[in-house]
Amino acid sequence: MDPQAIGNARSPGHRPLPARRLAGVLDPVIPRVGAWLRQRPDALSLAQGMVNWGPPAAVAEAVQAALAAGDGSAALHRYGPMEGDEELLEAVRIELQAHQGLDLEGTALLVTAGSNMAFNALAQVILDPGDEVILPLPWYFNHVMAVQLAAGVPVGVPAGLVPDPERLAAAITPRTRAIVTVSPANPSGVVIPGEVLAAINQLCAERGLFHISDEAYAAFVHGSVPHHPPGQIRGSGSHTITLHSLSKAYGMAGWRLGHAAVPRQLLAGLAKVQDTVMICPPRITQRAALAALAAGPAWIAPRVASLLERRALVLEAVASARSQGLPITLPIVPDGAFYALLSCGTPLSGEALVERLVLDHGVAALPGEAFGLGGGESPSLLRLSYGMLEPPLLGEALDRLLVGIKELLG
Ligand SMILES: Cc1ncc(COP(=O)(O)O)c(C=O)c1O
Numbered sequence: 001m002d003p004q005a006i007g008n009a010r011s012p013g014h015r016p017l018p019a020r021r022l023a024g025v026l027d028p029v030i031p032r033v034g035a036w037l038r039q040r041p042d043a044l045s046l047a048q049g050m051v052n053w054g055p056p057a058a059v060a061e062a063v064q065a066a067l068a069a070g071d072g073s074a075a076l077h078r079y080g081p082m083e084g085d086e087e088l089l090e091a092v093r094i095e096l097q098a099h100q101g102l103d104l105e106g107t108a109l110l111v112t113a114g115s116n117m118a119f120n121a122l123a124q125v126i127l128d129p130g131d132e133v134i135l136p137l138p139w140y141f142n143h144v145m146a147v148q149l150a151a152g153v154p155v156g157v158p159a160g161l162v163p164d165p166e167r168l169a170a171a172i173t174p175r176t177r178a179i180v181t182v183s184p185a186n187p188s189g190v191v192i193p194g195e196v197l198a199a200i201n202q203l204c205a206e207r208g209l210f211h212i213s214d215e216a217y218a219a220f221v222h223g224s225v226p227h228h229p230p231g232q233i234r235g236s237g238s239h240t241i242t243l244h245s246l247s248k249a250y251g252m253a254g255w256r257l258g259h260a261a262v263p264r265q266l267l268a269g270l271a272k273v274q275d276t277v278m279i280c281p282p283r284i285t286q287r288a289a290l291a292a293l294a295a296g297p298a299w300i301a302p303r304v305a306s307l308l309e310r311r312a313l314v315l316e317a318v319a320s321a322r323s324q325g326l327p328i329t330l331p332i333v334p335d336g337a338f339y340a341l342l343s344c345g346t347p348l349s350g351e352a353l354v355e356r357l358v359l360d361h362g363v364a365a366l367p368g369e370a371f372g373l374g375g376g377e378s379p380s381l382l383r384l385s386y387g388m389l390e391p392p393l394l395g396e397a398l399d400r401l402l403v404g405i406k407e408l409l410g
Pocket residue numbers: 049113114115116117140182186214216244245246247253257258
């Protein structure tokens with residue numbers, strides 16, 4: 001038998017190896033940047049996609065109360081419902097209907113350990129090997145990886161930072177199963193206008209595709225374009241998937257809690273994945289999430305507002321460096337999330353630029369390549385996150401960044 005036919009490299013007496021198909025899955029960028037950061041412990045990070053605040057105080061209280069409840073806490077120790085505990089599902093339903101205005105007709109709700117897990121489960125459920133998912137560029141790298149892990153094909157489409165529905169339509173093939181949008185966007189900070197999302201949603205409806213709307217940054221809008229979820233469109237529930245995360249707005253990245261509103265016809269498939277991977281979402285985390293959702297938008301609003309000053313610092317630092325002749329630009333003014341894309345006229349790749357910035361200048365960002373941008377002759381691109389550093393440290397990080405770019409330009 002041809003040894004290649006057995007899938008992975010297996011030969012008697014040798015270490016068993018991972019399957020070959022893993023070689024076709026994108027390498028995660030964060031551990032690479034993390035390795036450089038370990039060599040420069042004094043470095044300031046504009047790389048991390050997190051906020052610097054922790055969860056509402058009510059979260060710790062709810063967890064302590066749950067643990068202290070004696071016999072009353074017994075449910076915490078047992079497996080719970082696959083889709084999440086009833087109480088949390090109800091709170092999520094209220095959040096999505098009352099605060100986000102979604103039409104949940106025809107949808108089911110699913111609680112997951114972070115919204116990445118929901119996306120991964122969806123990729124497993126909607127894709128047969130070779131099926132395609134359209135990811136407008138810049139893409140979010142974990143979407144790519146999930147599609148690849150499901151033996152699907154991520155199709156990065158250069159449709160503009162506000163994706164042009166016509167260019168997305170032109171990328172549809174008989175193998176396309178879904179179009180993904182991320183708004184407010186990672187890495188560009190763009191908030192996609194409601195009418196554009198509606199056009200993409202309509203395109204999906206007409207062509208029999210799922211519209212996966214990743215709304216991890218729904219609460220982070222700083223400009224005049226409001227967050228307008230496509231799931232608000234009446235009757236969109238049979239083809240629209242809305243993903244939410246508690247990681248960002250509630251400062252709960254390490255707690256791992258997200259949720260998905262999915263077309264009901266996907267639930268049986270998702271149940272297979274969820275049952276295999278997690279059996280049920282961690283129940284103590286669900287109690288925490290319940291307390292966080294109860295704190296709600298009133299708790300989030302001042303924290304998101306505190307990012308405005310930081311966003312202004314980023315814009316001012318770039319404008320001032322430009323006025324002094326540094327060849328850098330923001331391809332678009334970032335109005336959402338806590339990111340900005342920075343285009344730098346250096347001869348280096350984004351990845352080589354980040355390595356030099358961390359090791360020689362003590363400041364980290366993420367390279368554009370991680371988001372499917374740059375490469376070849378194009379200028380190096382960086383994603384800056386202003387979520388983790390407060391002024392004055394943010395100012396110091398930006399100084400290091402701009403001095404670093406200037407020096408690298410010689
Ligand atoms: C667009 C997007 N979706 C999802 C996630 C991950 O969310 P979670 O922590 O809920 O898995 C991130 C994190 O950076 C993100 O940027």
